[in-house]
Amino acid sequence: MLTSFRWLQELCPIDADVHEVAHRITQAGLEVEAIEEKGANLSGVVVAEVRTRAPHPKRDKLTLVTVFDGEAEHEVVCGAPNVPEPGGRVLFARPGAILPNGTTIEPRRVGGVESSGMICSEAELEVGADAEGIFIVDAENEALPGADVADALDLHDFVLDIGLTPNRPDCLGHVGIAREIGILFGKRCEPRKAAGPRRTFAAGASFQADQPTTDLVKLWDGQSELVDASALSSISVEIADGDRCPRYGAALVSGVQVGPSPFWLRYRLHNLGLRTLSNVVDATNLILLEWGHPIHGFDLHRLRGAKVVVRLAKDGETMATLDGIEREFTADDLLICDGRGPVAVAGVMGGSDSEIRDDTKDILIECAYFDPRSIRRTSRRLGLQTDSSHRFERGVDPEAVPRVMASAASLIAELGEGASATTAIDRVAIAHSPKSIAFRPARAARLLGTEIEAEDSQRILEAVGCRLVDETGKVFTFEAPSWRPDLGREVDLIEEVARVRGYDEIPTAVPRVRPSESGTPEVLRFISALRTAAVTTGLYEAVNYAFLSVEDLQKARVSTEVVSLANPLSEERSAMRTSLLPGLAGAATRAQRHGATEVQLFELARTFHPSDDPLPREDTALAILLAGNRSGWIGDEQPFEFYDGKGVLEAILDRVIGQRPDFTQGEVPAFMHPKRSAIVSLAGRAVGFVGEIHPDVGDALELHGRVVYAEIDVALLHAISEELGTPQGHLLPKFPAVTRDIAMLVREEFTAGEIATALSEASGGLAESVRLFDLYRGDQIPEGHRSLAFRMTYRDPESTLTDKRVDKAHAKVAELARDRFQATIR
Amino acid sequence: MAEPDAVQTFEDGLADIRGAYEQALRDAADEPELRLVNGRYVGPQGELTKLLKLMPKLPGDRRRELGQRANALKQEIQSTFDAVLDSIHRHARDAELTGLPLDVTLPGRWPMPGRLHPITRIRNEVLEILVSLGFDVADGPEVELYENCFDKLGFPPDHPATDEHDTFFIEGGPSSGRHSVLLRTQTSTIQIREMSLRQPPLAIVSPGAVYRRDDDTTHSPMFFQLEGFLVDTDVTFAELKGVLTLFLRRLFDEHVAVRFRASYFPFVEPGGEVDMSCVFCRAWEGDKERTAACRVCKGNGWMEILGCGMIHPVVFENVGYDAEKYTGFAFGMGLDRIAMLKYGIPNIKLLYDNDVRFLSQF
Structure with a gap:
């Protein structure tokens, strides 16, 4: 909320500069986000008197003006239509002056005439919005030519931008913030009658909170003509729903002249x-900013049937609001109606039919207290957030109704030139009852970790507006002030004490944290280890948005059974991902677009799947994507292919689980290459897949070349890892191993893996390992065949092997290769 | 049958070899040539080998003596070979030790590791500190029940406190309100989940993705938070200050000043926000000019870093704890923001673009 420091000082004069005030209220919870000085950036702009005025010799719309700036006369060319007669005073930017927008005023020729300086509009000086004509100094203003504009127009101020938290509706007006400043600086600051630089106030008006509830209140007995009291007493105010509208006040101001507001306002x-x-609308806004209490003005003569009824809408009832939009209501919306129908959406916005117009004479001012939840629901439903709804939904002060109403009526009467306000109706359907709250100083000490004297707490709470109603032993009972709906239980009062004293006053201690029995779930450590392992193998971690478009999923041929957002920001981010592929592929596509030759990404994140439970299923997956080239040594780059993906997975799992997974042909997802992919399994259970992306999918995702992708189910992997347990140590072999190689020519359809397994089995338990060390296709190898060479390592753990035993085993191995795989041993 | 010529042939052979081998070996330019030359004498087809094959033809009385001479010659050849080989190796080594150095600027030859995402990196840093203080780590779903995200955390129904949590709702159920399902807007949901499962003492931190319908230059609709809370019988605000001050000093700099000011979150009371002295201009060093020019703290020397407070009794009541018996504190921080501050990342969008040129900076 933007706040005038000047205004705050009028309401609560204290001896502190703006920065100190800003600091103190920030510490206490009213965060000052910015401070802007006003009236400080107008040096070189002064009041000047018009001495002569003549048409420009060449240009129709321009005027030649001579002004006196207190020191000299200047001839200026002015384009405004409202240059005053000689003797009138204007605002003059001397040559050399710099306007707030940064323009430097320099002498220049306009239509052949030298113009030295500029006569300014209020928009050019950024002291108002009017850019139609130049600013003319009010006759009542006594400023002499040469007077600094900021002094002459009384522009000096600081505007504080305060970020208010939603629990403090009392600070949505200057009176509340001034009250807060008074509390923090130890100065009692009574909410006074409305202030303004030149305002006069209703004399003799009484603004007691415990006013009679329904009768006319005497408001104004100034010098103006008395209003015909019967005009108001003939209007009836009826509250049909007291829960939604506990209090409704209406004041009448008669004989208003609607016109522009004075400059100060x-x-x-x-x-x-x-x-x-x-003036009338500005006055209601000023009251809003002053009291934080929205008021609304109706043109009395447009209220049909001399009647105000506060009631719930009927389903489907409609009304056009001030912004010209026809609104439809539900039975949950509170309306202000006249004798025929709705004239305002309670607490949100008035209707266009009853709004104040230029010819309005008699105004009925509404000042009410509405149920915050009701206003909020209506405001949300209509998508209509206004300064009014903002305050009502947070909760205005129900007891402030008479004060605010009186203040508003007297201000409008004063500004309305000859208008008068004498009477008002204050209808209370449900009286405000203050909350009683017990406060134990001992509890405060236990929660804050510091002792606070009971008297100090009491002093602070009373300054805040609480009333001590009982003191029994060590329990104090307070009543919360009507303007603080956020104070409802003991801890609220403890916070008030801590806040007003300042959190700085609380000491600092380091707790002894007692360990919990369950500790951190093992899977979280496992996930962290997976990430580290993935990085170690050379992958970069990606973090993608968890939502994307269904089209993204379709393109990637992953599941489109999605968890959808009801209110997405855009179609592109409307579905929760069912796979990590689209996100990683998107990153790879962008990387390729800017010329990256190698893309090595992984992501460890959740995918989302509809389920029968109240919440969807969230799976955690590890996904890897490789595209482009594997970097080699100086020009040795090779395009990524299946075996790179396999290798990365082996490296990661070997590190995290201490075991390499198995890779087998099998049913892989539709987006994977049917012939260049494998199922990844561990301990006989499939935990994921790896391979190249189906080339058609690669095209759809706009990826170039072969793209390797792998996805692993992290929860399953972790479960298996737990079963496998920690790696155990073994003694090293005592007896030497013997190696023999076997090279063979076999048909392509036999996999190296199955041959190796068979060779190992054929050795009769003597082969400790079988390692493929050569693979050759090409010259001298028949079509459909390849040459494979395995190194067999034989070892007997119990004795030294003899050549004879090895020869025998190796012969069996060769025999099996011939028999089962029709291999030609080379 | 001994052949008289054989003795002559044998002796001539030995003499020829003896006369030639040494020079031949010493003339070899390099190891392969040396081996070639050596093979000419003692290889399978070598001259000496051939001579030795004549042995059976020698007369018995000369066989022993000639055999010994041949073997002696073989050993001489071997030792000359060894010496020459040694000298060749020595020369090569000397050449390497004294010649042109390697071009050490050629690329190294080992696969480079990748990098963790800055969010993961900061999460690890933050967790390391908090875990060392005794906090356990926990985790919860990103798609949540409304009640866990708002009601049970003390957000009053129809209250503007939810305005700051512009929420994504899940289609299928009610699209707003208390029976709806949503993307969690804060990791504070973990308080409800953990407290509903376990009894105090509890010291838990929980990092994770959260979602809000905000997408502009400083907001990302998905971002990361970390929630921490401690519940026990006598946890105080003073301890909250202690833990967070220690945490921030360990994470950023041991000299940072930390200040607590009042603020509002429905699930804590007293509630606060924590500012620390700006780590960009190192405001604690008191260089006023540098601070005045700082684009991060905009000259005021402080930066907002996290929210905190004492857990509201209504939260304890909602999870069935005795709100008189237990007290606790909670705090929450944006991991994105902390990563941006700590790693000098100028724009939040960089975090989710996954541009390798960016990722490789960490």
């Missing part, structure tokens, strides 16, 4: 980010 609203419209 426009300037203040402008600085605080509001547009200025007319």
Whole structure:
């Protein structure tokens, strides 16, 4: 919320500069996000008197003006239509002045005439929004030519941008913030009658909170003509739903002249980010900013049937709001109605039919307290968030209704030139009852970790507005102030004490953390180890958005049975991913687009799948994507293919589990290459797959070349890892091994893996390992065949092998190769 | 049958070899040539080998003596070979030791490791500190029940406190409100989940992805948070200050100043936010000019870093804890923001582009 420091000082004069105030309220929970000084950037702009005025010799729309700036006369060419008669005063930027937008004023020729300086509009000086004509100094202003504009127009101020948390509706107006400053600086600050630089106030008005509930309240007995009291008493106010509208006040201001607001009011609203419209509307906005309590003005003569009814809408009932939009309501929306139908959406926005117009004379001011939840639901449903709904849904002060209403009525009467306000109705359906809250100083000490004297706590809470109603032993009972709906239980009061004293006053201690029995789930450590292993093998970790479009999923041929968002930001991010492939592929596509030759990515994240439970199933997967070239040594790059993916998986799993997985031909997902992919299994259970992406899918994903992809089910992998247990140590072999090689020519359809397994089995248990060390195709190898060479390592753990035993075993191995695989032994 | 010529042939052969071998071996330019020359004498087809094959033809009385001479010659050849080989090796080594050095600027030959994503990296750093203080790590679902994300955490129904949590709802159930399913907007959900499962004492931290309908230059609709909380019989605000001060000093710099100010989160009270002195301009060093020019803290020397507070009794009541018996504190931080501060990442969008040129910076 934008706040005028000047205004705060008027409401609560204290001896501290803006920075100190900003710091203190920030520490106490009203975070000042920015401070902007006003009226400080206008040096060189002064009040000047018009001495002569003549048409420009060549240009129709321009005027030649001579102004006196207190020191000298300057001839200026002015384009504004409203140059005053000689004697009138304007705002003059001397040559050399720098305007707030950064323009430096320099003498220049306009239509052949030298113009030295500039007569400014309020928009050019950024003190208002009016850019139609130049600013003319009010006759009542006594500033002399040469007076600095900031002094002459009283522009000096600081605007604080305060980021308010939603628990503090009391600070949505200057009165509340001033009250808070008073508390923090130890100065009692009574919410006073409305302030403004030149305002006069209703004399003799009484603003007691415990006012009679339904009758006319005497508001204004100034010098103006008395209003015909019967005008208001003939209006009836009826609250049909007291839960939604516990209190409704209506004040009448008669004989208003709608017109522009005085400069001080426009300037203040402008600085605080509001547009200025007319004196009546500006006044309601000023009251809003002052009290934080929205009010609404109706043109009395447009209220049909001299009646105000606060009731729930009927389903389907409609009304056009001030913004010109026809709104449809439900039976959960609270409306303000006249004798015929709705005239305002309670607490949100008025209706266009009853709004204040230029010819409005008599105004009925509404000042009410509405149930916050009701306002919020309506505002959300209509998608209509206004300054009014913002405050009502957070909770305004129900007891402030008479004060605010009086303040508003007197302000409008004053600004309305000859208008008068004398009477009001204050209808209370359900009286506010303050909450009683027990406060134990001992509990505060136990929660905060520091002792606070009971008297100190009491002093702070009373400053905050709490009323001590009982003190029994070590329990104090307070009543919370009506403007603090956030104070409802003991801990709220403890926070008030801590906050007002300052969190800095609480000491610092380091707790002894007692260990819990369950500790950190093992799977989380496992996931962390997987990430580290993936990085060690050369992969870069990606983190993708978990939502994407169904089209992305379709393109990647992954499951489109999705968990969808009801309110996505865009179609591109409307479905939760069912696979990590689209995200990684997207990153790879972008990498290839900017010319990356090697893409080696992994992601360890969740995928989402619909389920019969209240929540969808979340699976954690490890996905790997390789595209482009594996980097070799100086020009030795090779395109990634299946075996790179296999190798990476082996490296990762070997490191994390201490075991390499098995790779077998089998049914892989449709997006994988049917002939260049494998099922990955461990301890006989499939944990994932690896291979090249189906070339058609690669095309759809706009990826170039062979793309390797692998996906592993992390939960399953972890479960198997737990079963396999920790690697155990073994003694080293005592007896030497003997190696023999066997090279053979075999048909392609026999896999190296099955041959190796068979060779090992054929050795009668003597082969300790079988390792493929050569693979050859090409010259001298018949079509459909390849040459494989295995190194057999034989060892008997119990004795030294004799050549004879090895020869015998090796012969059996060769025999098997011939018999089972029709191999030609070379 | 002995052949008288054989003795002559044998002796001539030995003499020829003896006369030639040494020079021949010493003339060899390199190891392969040396081996070739050596083979000419003692290889399977070598001259000396051939002579030895004549042995059976020698007369018995000369056989022994000639055999010994042949073997002696063979050994001489061997030792000359060894000496020459040695000298060749020595020469080669001397040449390597004194010649042109290697071009050490050619690329190294070993696969390079990859890099962890900065989010993972910061998560690891943060967890290492908090785990060493005694916190356990926990995890929870990203798609959540409304009640776990809001109601049970003390968000009043229809309250504007939920406005800061512009929420993604899941299709299929109610698309808003208390019976809906949503993408969690905060990792504080883990408080409800863990407290519903376990009894105090509890010291838990939980990092994870969260989602809010915000997408502009400073907001990403998915981002990462870390929630931490401690519940026991006498946990105090003073201890909250202690833990967070220690944490921030370990994570950033032992000199950072830390300040706590009041703020509001429905699930904590007293609630606060923590500012620390700006780590970009190293505000604690008091260089006023540097701080004044700092684009990160905008000259005020402080940066907002996390939210915290004492766990609200309503949260304890909602999970069935005795709110009189137990107290606790909780804190939450944006891992993205901390990673950006710590690693100087200028734009949050870089975190989710997965551009390898960016990823390889960490």
